[in-house]
Amino acid sequence: MKRNVWILPCSVAVCLLTLWTACKKNTSSSDNSSSRVTLITQASWKYDTAGADLNRDGIIDIGDTTILPCFKDNTYLFNKDSTGIADNGALKCSPTDPQTFPFTWSFTSAGDSVLKSDADPLLAGGINIYSITSTKLILYKDTTALGIKLWYLVYLKH
Numbered sequence: 733m734k735r736n737v738w739i740l741p742c743s744v745a746v747c748l749l750t751l752w753t754a755c756k757k758n759t760s761s762s763d764n765s766s767s768r769v770t771l772i773t774q775a776s777w778k779y780d781t782a783g784a785d786l787n788r789d790g791i792i793d794i795g796d797t798t799i800l801p802c803f804k805d806n807t808y809l810f811n812k813d814s815t816g817i818a819d820n821g822a823l824k825c826s827p828t829d830p831q832t833f834p835f836t837w838s839f840t841s842a843g844d845s846v847l848k849s850d851a852d853p854l855l856a857g858g859i860n861i862y863s864i865t866s867t868k869l870i871l872y873k874d875t876t877a878l879g880i881k882l883w884y885l886v887y888l889k890h
Contacts, residue, residue, distance in 0.1 A: 777888035
């Protein structure tokens with residue numbers, strides 16, 4: 733008889749738990765992608781810092797002190813149609829460089845994302861988006877230096 737006392741409360745608890753999880757808001761990849769699109773297209777991005785990430789955790793382990801000032805004033809504007817415009821800023825590295833050049837970007841359903849441009853040799857093979865917040869965009873490129881596999885990171889900011 734004592735065993736039967738617990739059947740009703742346990743059944744109610746299981747039903748409530750089932751209803752609670754069934755009614756839980758669906759945070760699908762399309763919702764996540766939509767919020768990332770909003771973040772990336774809200775304003776143009778500019779260079780912040782760059783360097784090597786030896787353990788591929790999105791944090792620069794060795795800063796790159798060789799970045800020329802002509803790269804540091806560049807801006808990148810992402811459009812909602814997966815296109816973008818890079819602007820070489822006031823300090824162009826070469827007078828023959830175009831002031832702007834196009835690039836494409838995308839977020840895949842698997843959560844991957846990539847930037848590409850045929851106009852920029854560095855972007856021809858693509859560079860990946862590691863993370864994005866309202867103020868920071870972290871890009872990475874798989875590379876090997878002195879036989880060590882690492883990520884080269886570029887941080888952009890608003």
